[in-house]
Amino acid sequence: MQTKTFSILPVIFAIAAGALVPSAASFAAGHHASKAASPKKAVASAAAANALPPLAAQTTLAGSPPALPAKAWLLMDFDSGEVLASANADEPLPPASLTKMMTSYLVEQALRSGKLKQADLVSVSQNAWCRGSSTESCMYLPLNSQATVIDILRGIIIQSGNDASKAIAEHMAGSEEGFAKLMNAEAQRLGMTHSHFMNPTGLPDPNHKSSARDLAILARAIIRDSADYYPIYAEREFKYHGIKQGNRNALLYTDPTVDGLKTGHTEEAGYCLVTSSKRNGMRLITVILNTSSPQARADQTRAMLGWGFSTFEKATPFQPDAVVGTAKVAFGKADTVAAGLAAPWTLTVPRGQQVQTAVEIKPDLEAPVAKGAVIGKVVATSNGKPVGEAPLVAQAEVERAGLMLRAWQHLAKLFGK
Structure with missing residues (x-):
């Protein structure tokens, strides 16, 4: 078994701030051309040769986002899920090790539901075993050994281990193919409409694709649903x-x-990165797909975050206890019911711009109406563009009227009174 130590990587990362040496980059999801480090000039020259022309935003809610030399990119507000700016957001592209976000998400949800326990042992088959090649990223699980689920999860997230991903796939679904079915079912449930997974690792397959928007949706689900495990995505190393x-x-x-989420690289996918950052109560998610180098994906993510946090701010259109509108109720003991927000509602909007709201109440509302039932929605716009919406719920119960009162109400309605 190979016993390399990679403790120098955190130092390299901290000094280079994204200008990673090739030996570190070579541990991405798939295959790489070189196994040894190259001189810095050669790396810079190769990155420049592979760089794509700057890709301008195709959608934006404000200002002029930076044009980024990548095949696709996206900036999303975490709270609302609103896309603040993007380019080629729905183009299916090879996601490389960004795939492992879906793998880790399924593990996390199985832990939440009790289908898996942190101390459960996962076996390492011949298929899952990583043979120590520097052309793929590995956790370096020994052949025929066992590892706990929580160690496997860390190996997937931090070390981007192909062996860890394959082992947990076989443990949960019997095979990589079986696990891919779980991945695709979950993608469909989350609304990832431009994704199709063939394996848990992101190793190249012509039918293995995802989009910038889909990967942001997945990142948002991880942050929202995996609170107990999300801190792992910020851990800098794992032994x-x-x-x-x-x-x-x-x-x-x-x-x-920055507290997550995942890097990826194959020759076909280029250098990819999904990141989340929270500043002053605002969390933004970024996706960069197929750029030229580790430094490029870090720099472009910095540019997106810098633009996003300087361009947008949080707004609270209504307080949770505020009455937003009044709904008419037919055949009830009361003719109307107050409509309000079900939960606190904040928006990310362009700095300095006013927020307008429009209340939409369900027509033909009839009793009985339960307290908390959704009876409409409020839509927010800024500078003529939608920036979010929230459901409106009944603030009180409206019981159904008795037979005589209902009959009178029917007659009044018939005669337009």
Whole structure:
């Protein structure tokens, strides 16, 4: 068994701030051309040669976002799920190790539901075993060994282990193919309409695709649904079987507001990064797909975050206890019921712009109406563009009227009174 130690990676990340040496980059999801480090000039030259022309925003809610040399990119507000700016957001592209966000998400949800326990042992088959090649990222699980689910999860998230991903796939679904079915079912449930997964690792397959929008949707689900496990995405290193490896997300070492999520790289996918950052109560999610180098994906993510946090701010159109509208109720003991927000509602809007709201109440509302039942929605716009909406719920119960009162109400309605 190979016993390399990678403890130097955090130092490299912290100093380089994204300008990672090739030996670190070579531990991405798939295959790489070189196994050894190259001189810095050669790396810079190769990155420049592979760089795409700047891709301008195709959608934006404000201002002029930076044009980024990548095949696709996206900036999303976490709270609302609103896309603040994007380019080629729905183009299916190879996601490389960003795939492992779906793998880790399924593990996390199985832990939440009790289908898995943190101390459960996962076996390492011949298929899952990583043979120590520097052309793929590995947790370096020994062949025919066992590891706990929580260690496997860390190996997937921090070390981007293909072996860890395959082992948990076989443990949960019997095979990689069986696990891919679970991945696709979950993608459909989350509304990831431009994704199709063939394996749990992101290793190249012509039918294995995802989009910038879909990956942002997935990142948002991880942050929202995996509170107990999301802190793992911010961990800078993990040591297993005597081998310490650093997280390849360079921003974790240079930006204290960044707390996830995942890097990816194959020759076909280029360098990819999904990141989340929270500043002053606002959380933004970024996706960059197929850019030219580790430094490029870090720099472009910084540019998106800098633009996003300087361009947008939080707004609260209504307080949770405010009455937003009044709904008419037919055939009830009361003719109307107050409509209000079910939960606190905040929006991310362009700085300095006013927020307008429009209340939409369900027509032909009839009793009985339960307290808390959804009876409409409020839509917010800024500068003529929608920036979010929230459901409106009944603030009180409206019981159904008795037979005589209902008959009178029918007659009044018939005669237009």
